Amino acid sequence: MKRWLRQRVDATYERLLSKEISGAPTHVAVIQDGNRRYARRRGGNAHDGHRAGAETTERVLEWCQDIGVEELTLYTFSTENFERPAEENEALFDLLCKKLHEFADADRVHENGVSIRAIGETEMLPERVQNAVEYAEGRTYDYDRFVLNIALAYGGRSRLLEAARGVTADVDTGDLEPDEIDVEDIEHRLYDQPVRDVDLIIRPGGDERTSNFLPWHANGNEAAVFFCTPYWPEFSKTDFLRGIRTYEHREESWRRTRARRALALIGAVSEPELAEARSIVDRFRDSLPSSERPDAGDLESNDSNSRIAD
Structure with a gap:
């Protein structure tokens, strides 16, 4: 690829990466x-x-x-x-x-x-x-x-x-x-x-x-x-931004995993652990796919059911 074309491609990719990065x-x-x-x-x-x-x-x-x-x-x-x-x-x-x-x-x-x-x-x-x-x-x-x-x-x-x-x-x-x-x-x-x-x-x-x-x-x-x-x-700015994107994907995966684990615990743990699990779900709710996101009513219902079972 000619040098001028490579530079234009790299510049376009750098702008795209910059827009994708949120933190x-x-x-x-x-x-x-x-x-x-x-x-x-x-x-x-x-x-x-x-x-x-x-x-x-x-x-x-x-x-x-x-x-x-x-x-x-x-x-x-x-x-x-x-x-x-x-x-x-x-x-x-x-x-x-x-x-x-x-x-x-x-x-x-x-x-x-x-x-x-x-x-x-x-x-x-x-x-x-x-x-x-x-x-x-x-x-x-x-x-x-x-x-x-x-x-x-x-x-x-x-x-x-x-x-x-x-x-x-x-x-x-x-x-x-x-x-x-x-x-x-x-x-x-x-x-x-x-x-x-x-x-x-x-x-x-x-x-x-x-x-x-x-x-x-x-x-x-x-x-x-x-x-x-x-x-x-x-090492270019494009390489640097790709590294930052790797970090963001890693953080999103970590938050999603924490939220899923906490959601699975709700209704099956003791009162102090339940409060911590609900807090984690509240913090990381947006990292879950929309089909997996509980609403506040679901969490309250699980909370009440846990207390009744106790």
Whole structure:
């Protein structure tokens, strides 16, 4: 297909997707995959791919803010990436330093109240990268309208392991009772500042795996996952909107399932459980097909029958 025709088709599809989307996930997490393969295909080196990928990152940040996403996490450098050639990593570290300073000084970042945070074992990074992280975090520390998490020297299982060790140490010293351990005890040990549950993971580049990315916040929340084939530098707004649509379909399915289960329980449960089930049906009634939607009279009738049976 000729380039001009492809552009017109893509633009039309993007407009169609924009009209179909009615909401936005709160927290989107992106695995920025395919930079090096993109560069090799074009006859360049890894640094060329990372530099092109950084431009995509800036666009995605804008798209998230445009549709109302409140938190974006970018899987930028994993602990396994230290095994790559030193020359490649050094060039990437230089790029990270440059982009962190640019982001921290950008007018749009301050105008939109973007808080930049790094998550991961940042002490493993070269000092110049640590300094750039400190600069970006310090410049945007007081903002809370949008959160940009940059996962650097990151490994999901290692973070969970450290959190578990912290809990164990507190139990050993008597500062924490085993039966008092709850979700908050784990979460506040994972990162220095709170991270929202992940609603949507996006991975370009063709691989269909989440690569140990935010396991506590994504798996625990049953996040939607969108895989696509373009390499990260080629990732377009159309691809992004397709990911958002995947999230919306996942949410609609979840609400429909919750409503159906709650509806099935009405009339066959105790009074407290009945009240909760009716509340769920009321909240998610519109997600059911019209043929399955009960009216208020049906719910009241079921409620009365349950009390008579009791």
